[in-house]
Amino acid sequence: MTKAKINNVDVEVPEGTSILWAARKANFTIPTLCNHPDLVPGGQCGVCVVEIEGIPGLKRACMTPLGEGWKVHTHTARLMAIRRQLVDLILSNHDTDCLTCMKNNNCELQTLAATLGIDTIEWHKSENKLPIDRSSVAIVRDPNKCILCGRCTQVCSSIQTVNALAVNHRGYDTVITAAFDEGLGNSVCINCGQCVVHCPVGALYENSHTEEVWQAIHDPDKFVVVQEAPAVRVMLGEEFGMKPGTLVTGKMYAALRRLGFDAVLDTNFSADLTIIEEGTELVSRLKTGKRLPLITSCSPGWIKFMETFFHDMIPHMSTAKSPQQMFGALAKTYFAEQRGIAPDKIVSVSIMPCTAKKFECQRPEMNASGFQDVDFVLTTREIGRMLRAAGIDLNEMPDESADSLLGEYTGAATIFGATGGVMEAALRSAYFLVTGRELEAIDITPVRGLKGIKEAEIDIDGLKIKVAVAHSGGQARRLIEKVQDQLKNEGKSEYHFIEVMACPGGCVGGGGQSWGSNMAKRARRGESLYAEDRSLPYRRSHENPSIKAVYEKFLGKPNSERSHKLLHTHYYKRSAVDGKIITEK
Amino acid sequence: MVAENQCHCEQAQEEELYLKLQEIIKEHQRRPKELIMVLHKAQNLFGYLPRRVQEMVSEGLNVSLNEVYGVITFYNFFSTVPQGRNNVKICLGTACYVRGGQMLLKKAEKELGIRAGETTEDRRYSLGIVRCIGACGLAPAMLINDDVYGRVKTTKMMEIIERYG
Numbered sequence: 001m002t003k004a005k006i007n008n009v010d011v012e013v014p015e016g017t018s019i020l021w022a023a024r025k026a027n028f029t030i031p032t033l034c035n036h037p038d039l040v041p042g043g044q045c046g047v048c049v050v051e052i053e054g055i056p057g058l059k060r061a062c063m064t065p066l067g068e069g070w071k072v073h074t075h076t077a078r079l080m081a082i083r084r085q086l087v088d089l090i091l092s093n094h095d096t097d098c099l100t101c102m103k104n105n106n107c108e109l110q111t112l113a114a115t116l117g118i119d120t121i122e123w124h125k126s127e128n129k130l131p132i133d134r135s136s137v138a139i140v141r142d143p144n145k146c147i148l149c150g151r152c153t154q155v156c157s158s159i160q161t162v163n164a165l166a167v168n169h170r171g172y173d174t175v176i177t178a179a180f181d182e183g184l185g186n187s188v189c190i191n192c193g194q195c196v197v198h199c200p201v202g203a204l205y206e207n208s209h210t211e212e213v214w215q216a217i218h219d220p221d222k223f224v225v226v227q228e229a230p231a232v233r234v235m236l237g238e239e240f241g242m243k244p245g246t247l248v249t250g251k252m253y254a255a256l257r258r259l260g261f262d263a264v265l266d267t268n269f270s271a272d273l274t275i276i277e278e279g280t281e282l283v284s285r286l287k288t289g290k291r292l293p294l295i296t297s298c299s300p301g302w303i304k305f306m307e308t309f310f311h312d313m314i315p316h317m318s319t320a321k322s323p324q325q326m327f328g329a330l331a332k333t334y335f336a337e338q339r340g341i342a343p344d345k346i347v348s349v350s351i352m353p354c355t356a357k358k359f360e361c362q363r364p365e366m367n368a369s370g371f372q373d374v375d376f377v378l379t380t381r382e383i384g385r386m387l388r389a390a391g392i393d394l395n396e397m398p399d400e401s402a403d404s405l406l407g408e409y410t411g412a413a414t415i416f417g418a419t420g421g422v423m424e425a426a427l428r429s430a431y432f433l434v435t436g437r438e439l440e441a442i443d444i445t446p447v448r449g450l451k452g453i454k455e456a457e458i459d460i461d462g463l464k465i466k467v468a469v470a471h472s473g474g475q476a477r478r479l480i481e482k483v484q485d486q487l488k489n490e491g492k493s494e495y496h497f498i499e500v501m502a503c504p505g506g507c508v509g510g511g512g513q514s515w516g517s518n519m520a521k522r523a524r525r526g527e528s529l530y531a532e533d534r535s536l537p538y539r540r541s542h543e544n545p546s547i548k549a550v551y552e553k554f555l556g557k558p559n560s561e562r563s564h565k566l567l568h569t570h571y572y573k574r575s576a577v578d579g580k581i582i583t584e585k
Numbered sequence: 586m587v588a589e590n591q592c593h594c595e596q597a598q599e600e601e602l603y604l605k606l607q608e609i610i611k612e613h614q615r616r617p618k619e620l621i622m623v624l625h626k627a628q629n630l631f632g633y634l635p636r637r638v639q640e641m642v643s644e645g646l647n648v649s650l651n652e653v654y655g656v657i658t659f660y661n662f663f664s665t666v667p668q669g670r671n672n673v674k675i676c677l678g679t680a681c682y683v684r685g686g687q688m689l690l691k692k693a694e695k696e697l698g699i700r701a702g703e704t705t706e707d708r709r710y711s712l713g714i715v716r717c718i719g720a721c722g723l724a725p726a727m728l729i730n731d732d733v734y735g736r737v738k739t740t741k742m743m744e745i746i747e748r749y750g
Contacts, residue, residue, distance in 0.1 A: 163649030163650070
């Protein structure tokens, strides 16, 4: 333990604690701009400088561990003047059109300027505007808002190991761009949006589709259906000031209905369907012993990551579409047929914790229904904005239910939103598919939680299944490299089944989550999904009555010809230079 | 006939350079820390770092393309455009800046019709900036290839530059 004084207040903190966190323990908040609880401090902004008696110069609180017996001052007149000047300099080349900024009211720079009481910008204001990068279908980058704090590049390189964004050029011309400054849409970017959720300002945000969805809702000729991802029900509350992880399923249905959607359905239904299709695939691969390990395919960020950096793993990928796309294919076929609606009148909207889903729905092969299966993807933030614009307060909503056909779900579906959830759900059903009996120890806890790569071994009537779960590009890279080595050197891998999610924490940590998120919030959302799982009458996907109905009335059997046409997909090799599909000669 | 021969010749030469580059990369295969060294060698080979070179280095050393691009755009030494026969560099160190280096640069940019970091279409000149060449007493200074010119006046500057063919 280290003892010291911060502004004459005694503090005692574990050795190695930064002055920044030690000061918070003494109830002094040192302002910061580039620091983020989930990232390694880099000291780029310099706003957190402090004075230490007997040590010359200023120290950055974020990256200086508190020393024994130190007397630290955090808010002297000198420090306050320096901080104001630093922020003043940042503002001198920051595009300050806050009222029309995507981050208005959620901007850390805006808050900091207010905290420091900055009332004028004293330096010459740069008039040069750089072009906004709109090349990506998922993410917009506005260099005029960027303060070069480096959070996005750190998360893109160190955590995701994608390196789509990097600091390029030099001095006054320094910009954070994709390689050759050719835009994120022409890069290896996997659209995960971790840069977006870590950006303190309005330099990165989703490519918004709220206007298109408003138009569809207001068009009397259109029948607008909406699906919501598992993670959204534990995330949307935060858009309305609720505690992180508050479960709002019933209120969410009510709010969406009031917003004007014609049918409020649920991605959780198709998550159950994914399990049946993918579980059947797993069982058949276990029987033949070929193309193992089977790797999950729900995360569109992971899919593009795999296609770009590990396309030799394509044969190992599950061909099952993600729940979003399975839903999309059924909405314009099965649902349209059962409800007697012409599929060309249906506008299919999904609400996702994800930015990569915007890319996924526009992939050219995602039109199994004969139309684009999912027309528009909205992030949790976008639907939050739409609800507020419509004067709907989620807090005041009653609990309602989803509409029938594509609305019913089990506990196995809802845990899809947390890392390890797809794995757990699949094992619950695979056990049944192999043995004909139910897995009694239904909670497979070794695959839960936010620690690194998770492993477990499940005994299915003497057949030992080894599974692994990775969440983040970096973990996926480590795990898949290990599998590649095993396949190369031993001819087979120790794993039978692997789940990969592109985002840390799984979908509850997706690029479409509310602003100001961190790992602690992601953990709470995940716990909340497991709590919902425990509370539901059905906890295994194959028990879902609506799933039984869709097979009886429409699909036939799992992995049937019709299932394959509507619910399965294929993958491409992509270039590690620009992320574009490599066409075989 | 002659033109055709020349054309083929240049292409063949370039392909040969790429083969040489492959050998250089082999020596440093999958060693990301040797990036700058490899880029140095590549630039000595090609005179600049075209995109294909960057892609080959990225793949060979197992460094992401954007990291390669970041290093190249950070260091003044590296160039992504072909260099001219003559390298004109205007000093913008403190002393030269105060004594009008910026004016020299503006004049050169206007007269040559290119911006700093670019090369004229006929490849006669490349224009660049240096940050102090230790000739502060002669400010503002200009460097053409290895020749230093001191106390350069905007009116006389083009006369000096045009001596280099």
